[in-house]
Amino acid sequence: MGRKFPPFAAVRAFEAAARHLSFKAAAEELCLTPSAVSHQIKALEAFLDTALFERTGGRISLTLTGRGYAGKMTGLLDAFEDSTRSVKEAGARPFRVLCTPGFAARWLVPRLDRLGFGDRVRLRVSVGAPSTDFAANDSDLVIQWADDPVPGVVTEPFMTSARYPVISPALREREEVRVPADLLRLRLMHDEVLDAWDEWFDAAGVAPRALPRGPVFPNCELATTAAEQGQGVALAYDMMVRGTLEAGRLERLFDTVTLPVTIYSVAYPEARADDPMIRSFRDWVFAEMERDGAPLLARPAAE
Structure with a gap:
């Protein structure tokens, strides 16, 4: 057995008219004519086989049955509105x-x-x-x-990602960097976290007595940005600088890389x-x- 509901438009018209005790006010709220509201309510009364309003001259009042039904319908429509709003807000949440x-x-x-x-x-x-x-x-x-x-x-x-040295195009051209040992005369960007210059030079077969001094940044991102601005050479993570290399703002130096981490x-x-x-x-x-x-x-x- 399927559910048997009255027409939703008729329920809305009745609930609005019951709140306002006026077909005219209900019509204004629902953007209908008073005649359309009256027809909807008559259709609902026919569906329910009972009178919901007492009509005396130009005035209306709820019957005892109408008052009980109106209270339930207002509660149901409020819950329906709240549920609909919550679904819409959930779908739009950032x-x-x-x-x-x-x-x-x-x-x-x-x-x-x-x-x-x-x-x-x-x-x-x-x-x-x-x-x-x-x-x-x-x-x-x-x-x-x-x-x-x-x-x-x-x-x-x-x-x-593995790491390799990166340099700005202008600095590379000015300093004529050709072999890994050339980096020992340049300014190197260092990281506080997982600084790996020693590892890279070891993989490149270069054994410096001491690494060139350079600024120490709290993370690799700032070191890479400094290199991009031509301040020196950074040891960048491959996965993080591919777009920057493609855009030509940095250039990779040499094939040697560190172990991926x-x-x-x-x-x-x-x-x-x-x-x-x-x-x-x-x-x-x-x-x-x-x-x-x-x-x-x-x-x-x-x-």
């Missing part, structure tokens, strides 16, 4: 991603047009390592440095692992890495 400025500029932002809901991504950037304290960071997902585990947080590494992971609360937007964003990140020809570091999220 998706907040916390990451570093360098990751946003060099990797994430240039790709957002390929993300299905990229117009609803609200980026939150951090001047340091993005916090994975989701109770305090007001984010849905974090792009975390490396892959350190955090209790209550799903951490999935998605980017590993994990540099970025997606992190999100375990309690929200089934959130559709988190799943979609996470899968998109891994798809982008596969598109770049990077090795797959994690399985696709379970259906």
Whole structure:
């Protein structure tokens, strides 16, 4: 047996007329004529086989049955409106991603047009390592440095990369850099985190007595930016500078690379692992890495 409902337009007309105790006011609210409201209510009364209004001259009043029915219909329509609003708001909610400025500029932002809901991504950037304290960071997902585990947080590494020296085209031409040993007379950019110049020179077969002095930056992103501005040579992560190399703002020096290390992971609360937007964003990140020809570091999220 299917449900038997009265016409929805008739219910709306009755509920509005019951609230206003006026066909005219109900008509104005619903953008109808008073005659149309009256016809809808008569249709509802015929469906229910009972009178809902008492009509005396030009005045109307609810019958006892009408008062009870009106109260229930107002409650139902309010709940219907609230449910509809919540669905619309859920569909339009922003998706907040916390990451570093360098990751946003060099990797994430240039790709957002390929993300299905990229117009609803609200980026939150951090001047340091993005916090994975989701109770305090007001984010849905974090792009975390490396892959350190955090209790209550799903951490999935998605980017590993080797490193090689990069230089601005103008500086390379001015300094005539031709062999790895030429770097020993240049200014080198150093990182506080995982500085790997010793490793690179060792792989290149160069054994300097001491590395050239240069500024020490809190992260590789600032070191790479300094190199891009012609301040010296940085040891950049391949996966983070491909776009910059293609644009001609930096040039790669030599074929020698360091051993690959994990540099970025997606992190999100375990309690929200089934959130559709988190799943979609996470899968998109891994798809982008596969598109770049990077090795797959994690399985696709379970259906």
